[in-house]
Amino acid sequence: MxxxxxxxxxxxxxxxxxxxxxxxxxxxxxxxxxxxxxxxxxxxxxxxxxxxxxxxxxxxxxxxxxxxxxxxxxxxxxxxxxxxxxxxxxxxxxxxxxxxxxxxxxxxxxxxxxxxxxxxxxxxxxxxxxxxxxxxxxxxxxxxxxxxxxxxxxxxxxxxxxxxxxxxxxxxxxxxxxxxxxxxxxxxxxxxxxxxxxxxxxxxxxxxxxxRHLGLQNSEIQDEIALAVGSAPVVAQLETLALSLGTLSDTGGEALLNGQPLSHLSTLDLRHHYLTGPVLDRIRTACAPAVVEGGEAEDDYADPDDEDDEPERYVAVSE
The missing domain is CATH 3.80.10.10 (Ribonuclease Inhibitor)
Structure with a gap:
């Protein structure tokens, strides 16, 4: 992690x-x-x-x-x-x-x-x-x-x-x-x-x-933020955008892919995320030539012995 x-x-x-x-x-x-x-x-x-x-x-x-x-x-x-x-x-x-x-x-x-x-x-x-x-x-x-x-x-x-x-x-x-x-x-x-x-x-x-730079980060509602960003007028004026440190999953990743183009950005910061590799790769391709900072996904936590235990996702900074 x-x-x-x-x-x-x-x-x-x-x-x-x-x-x-x-x-x-x-x-x-x-x-x-x-x-x-x-x-x-x-x-x-x-x-x-x-x-x-x-x-x-x-x-x-x-x-x-x-x-x-x-x-x-x-x-x-x-x-x-x-x-x-x-x-x-x-x-x-x-x-x-x-x-x-x-x-x-x-x-x-x-x-x-x-x-x-x-x-x-x-x-x-x-x-x-x-x-x-x-x-x-x-x-x-x-x-x-x-x-x-x-x-x-x-x-x-x-x-x-x-x-x-x-x-x-x-x-x-x-x-x-x-x-x-x-x-x-x-x-x-x-x-x-x-x-x-x-x-x-x-x-x-x-x-x-x-x-020119907007960071909406370290959020438990990172997917909802990504959905809102997908159609946000402010994005057109930005040079860099940070949606990092939060609980961004494939749901939020798909919202970015289905939203407005982000290729005009110099950097899209998605570090500390819960995206699967294929979705992150698609985001990188869609945003080129913008640099997408991502790295490997964080680990979801779930008890392997509990079938009802849903994976939990955490922001990078809380306590």
């Missing part, structure tokens, strides 16, 4: 990620890296102290990208105070164009346990932000309100359970510069209650006119 999912960012916003707490020597130029702030486990100093040290030691007026790693010392705590600090000091970061919240992997905290909050104030406080990524689940407070943001080009939610209300808020937002959108829907066990109806405005093609 091939696992795709959550890993630490090595590059962000076109810059190498640098964690000052994990390195020695002179600090790099403020605008040459994406700064990753991490609280060391077991130390007494909290994120507020780490933040103050960062403000004092780095010329934040030149910082172009910021990545927030684990923000707690011992017990998991909500990200609210971190968001409040970023918002309160937004004027200290006039050059900030990239921000990622919760660059945390399973060994540090499962995605479904990350205690999130309404992240709308961050976008409101940083009107020049071009790239924004968030990792976390709806059942732990992740939320967004509809807003207008004229600079944002890339928006990414990596979730083990994305709430439908957040998806609807994205669709209701005015983001005229948006070129890339990635939504990881996750599992209903962890607050992932988004439906195809929630994404229909995104599929219409009229919401984000500059959109």
């Amino acid at each position: 091939t696992y795709l999912g959550i890993e630490h960012l090595e590059r962000f916003h076109g810059l190498p990620v640098h964690t000052p707490e994990q390195s020695s020597g002179a600090l790099p130029a403020a605008d040459s890296v994406a700064w990753r702030l991490v609280c060391d486990y077991g130390e007494d100093a909290g994120f507020a102290t780490l933040w103050e040290q960062f403000l004092e030691s780095v010329d934040t007026a030149r910082v172009r990208a910021l990545v927030i790693g684990p923000w707690w010392n011992d017990e998991y705590t909500p990200i609210d105070p971190v968001v409040e600090l970023i918002v309160a000091h937004a004027d200290r970061f006039p050059a900030l164009r990239g921000l990622f919240l919760a660059d945390v992997v399973g060994e540090e905290c499962e995605v479904s346990w990350l205690k999130m909050c309404d992240i709308t104030p961050v976008l409101e406080a940083l009107p020049s932000l071009e790239e924004f990524g968030v990792r976390g689940c709806g059942q732990e407070g992740l939320a967004l309100r509809p807003l207008r943001h004229t600079a944002l080009k890339s928006l990414r939610f990596e979730s083990g359970g994305l709430p439908g209300a957040l998806v609807r808020a994205v669709a209701a937002s005015e983001l005229p510069a948006l070129e890339r959108l990635d939504l990881w829907f996750g599992s209903s066990w962890y607050g992932g209650d988004a439906t195809v109806d929630d994404i229909r405005p995104l599929l219409s093609g009229g919401v984000f006119p500059r959109l």
